[in-house]
Amino acid sequence: MPRTAAILLAAGSSTRMAGAVADKILAPLAGRPVFAHSAAAFAASGVADFFVVVYRDQRQMLTLSAHTPTPCVLVKGGAERQDSVAAALAALPPDIAYVFIHDCARPLVSPEQLVALHKIVVREHAVVLAHRVTDTIKKHRPDARLRTLERERLWAMETPQVFSRDLLDRAYSRVAKKKLRITDDAQAVEALDHPIALLENTSPNPKLTTPGDLAYLEFLIARTSAPAQFLG
Numbered sequence: 439m440p441r442t443a444a445i446l447l448a449a450g451s452s453t454r455m456a457g458a459v460a461d462k463i464l465a466p467l468a469g470r471p472v473f474a475h476s477a478a479a480f481a482a483s484g485v486a487d488f489f490v491v492v493y494r495d496q497r498q499m500l501t502l503s504a505h506t507p508t509p510c511v512l513v514k515g516g517a518e519r520q521d522s523v524a525a526a527l528a529a530l531p532p533d534i535a536y537v538f539i540h541d542c543a544r545p546l547v548s549p550e551q552l553v554a555l556h557k558i559v560v561r562e563h564a565v566v567l568a569h570r571v572t573d574t575i576k577k578h579r580p581d582a583r584l585r586t587l588e589r590e591r592l593w594a595m596e597t598p599q600v601f602s603r604d605l606l607d608r609a610y611s612r613v614a615k616k617k618l619r620i621t622d623d624a625q626a627v628e629a630l631d632h633p634i635a636l637l638e639n640t641s642p643n644p645k646l647t648t649p650g651d652l653a654y655l656e657f658l659i660a661r662t663s664a665p666a667q668f669l670g
Contacts, residue, residue: 441487441488441531441533441534441535441536442487442534442538442556443486443489443530443531443537444486444488444489444540445490445492445527445538445539446476446477446480446489446492446540447492447522447523447526447540447541447542448473448492448493448502448542449493449494449514449516449522450463450519450541450543451494459649461494462543462646463494463498463502463542464498464501464502465646467545467652467655467656467659468659468660470505471501471502471505472542472543472545472646473502473542473545474505475545476540476542476545477507478505479552480538480552483550483552483553485555486538488509488510488530488531489507489508489510489511490510490511490513490526490530491511492513492515493512493513493514494514513525513526519621519622520610520613520619520620523539524613527606527607535602536560536601537602537606538555538598539598539599539600539601543645543646544597544643544644545646545655546655546659548641551567551637552598554637555567555600556600558635558637559602562634563605564602564633564635565600565635565636566595566596566597566599566600566624566635566637567597567599567637567639567643568593568637569596569638569643571593571594572589574589593636595624596639597622599622599623599624605627606626608630609623609626609629609632612626612629612630642658644658
């Protein structure tokens with residue numbers, strides 16, 4: 439039976455929180471650290487049988503370890519997001535066939551979405567949770583002119599992003615070889631010209647980035663059913 443791993447990214451610098459919290463991944467959200475919400479969703483979904491948690495520092499690691507599903511290894515993050523993912527990939531057992539990569543600053547992912555993503559990746563080898571862009575997006579050109587992009591074809595990427603292990607290894611090997619800078623894992627796979635499926639998310643899955651996002655996340659959690667509970 440092919441095995442699946444989940445890489446849970448928690449090593450971000452939290453600089454855009456402007457000092458409101460020292461570490462946004464450990465910030466309290468509905469009575470639990472932000473990280474615990476993602477960990478609980480993965481544990482409840484049953485999609486992964488191995489976890490790699492990428493941590494920022496020793497203090498964070500001690501708190502995260504109390505909320506991680508098992509079996510799990512903890513890996514120190516790198517200077518950039520892509521460095522953290524590369525370190526996590528290197529820590530995976532050799533028999534892992536599929537890999538979820540999730541930014542734990544998005545605590546509202548649901549077990550149902552994780553199950554749906556897992557079904558798609560087995561068939562398509564690459565899938566990303568995403569939502570349609572509803573704003574009018576314009577490109578600002580060097581000549582100070584604007585160009586309107588075709589909104590119907592624009593999607594905002596979220597996480598999790600899920601890939602076959604082989605595809606992800608090849609993508610990150612190319613990133614390292616070409617010294618590319620990427621902002622998400624789909625961008626690494628795009629460079630291989632491999633198709634990527636999209637799972638449309640019709641529920642809010644915002645990323646905790648600024649202090650005001652905490653209140654918004656609290657509101658969203660309060661208006662939905664109780665989040666999955668992980669006892670560990």
